[in-house]
Amino acid sequence: MLAKANRITSADDYRVIVRRGAKVAGAHTVSYVRSRESGTDARFGFIVSKKVGGAVRRNLVRRRLKAVCHEALGDGISDVDVVVRALPSASLADWNEIRAEVLGALQRRRARVPAAAAQEKGE
């Protein structure tokens, strides 16, 4: 699980991250990543629509995503906001699939985030 400091809690933040963040699409999820000021904690948010399933299925998917992000936090990720949107197929995927997909997406962005940050400064 994620502590309060590592969660995105406002609707405005969600809107900005989804619109302005870099997008990484996978088989079961779509991740949006946006860099923050250096030295800040990474924050995570999740969007699980009713298309994914009933309340129980949605809770399971969200909890798995939280667990993956917690793992990423342990690996030392920081300075980013991440919103993960679950697609309907996420309820059918098993733990390892989701874990590999989300961690992969975070790995790719981490390599490219410095470039994106530089680009933003240049604007």
Place this chain on the structure above:
RNA sequence: UGGGUCGGCAAGACGGUCGCGUCGCACGGUCUCGAUCGUGCGCCGAGGAACGUCCGGGCUCCACAGGGCAGGACGGUGGGUAACUCCCACCCGGGGCAACCCGCGAGACAGUGCCACAGAAAGCAGACCGCCCGGUGCGCAAGCGCCGGGUAAGGGUGAAACGGUGGGGUAAGAGCCCACCAGCGACCGCGGUGACGCGGUCGGCUCGGUAAACCUCGUCCGGAGCAAGGUCAGACAGGGAACGAUGGGGCUGCCCGUCCCGUUCCCGGGUAGACCGCUGGAGGGCUGCGGCAACGUAGUCCCGAGAGAGAUGGCCGUCCAGCCGGUGUCGCGAAAGCGCCCGGUGAACAGAACCCGGCGUAUCAGCCGGCCCAUUCG
């Protein structure tokens, strides 16, 4: 032993690892000095349906929560309850050998409407095939045709056809008359709080169904909802229009009644924070008492979610019950089978958001009990 029927229980256990939320305590940081943030420890942390949001209440606000109309809901009787469309008991009707189950259970001489198909005819009388009588034509006759009349017993249709059976009666027939039966109405007696049941006497001899068609009768119902509502903090920018008391607005859609009065509407602009409400309640367990029961009551014991992008978890392992498969110079047994052993599986429906009482729906594999029927043995 098999089949059926009704009800109840439970919604896996243990461990490893990484974590989360409320609250409490300790330590540390910040500051506006009692808040906030961080760390550590401790307690607690989803369901029988938390679900659907279909009923009923509590609670809150709408000034008071008044009367009538309209509208809606309900409908055997008696009881339970805060209340209900719920629950219990009973009655009536229907199904079943039975346990038991089912009924959206008021009213069809207040009125209006409808009754498909078939059938002559579907509601107030009428008569298709028939039956009978009279007249008449043809014919030796039997009989056939036509006209007038009497019938509804017989035929066939239908979910339903103006009672049924037997006898008398008649030209043929008919409750036309009689007996019994069914049904209707009135009265009386007995039992029951009552719905109603049982018995008796008499009457006229017989009347269709549909109210889940309108309708009639009786009972009940004000509206909106925790984003209710309240406290604090904070922000902004005003402008226009209408009516101004024979007016406007609120209280329920309308009327009455009543209350308030610089009120309402439109455009534009600003907030979308914190706290309270927020969980101990029509609460649950056990025992006694009252009651057929639902339930009530007394005593005693126990209460441990309260989030706010939303905690109660992710991953892994071992195992129980059960289920599936296998197999054994294994045990019991005549056999079927049961036990032991090995392998696999080991799970369903589903996630609190103000709180209760119901209803409805979903649910893998199970366990326990009452009753009924059939069969075998004694």
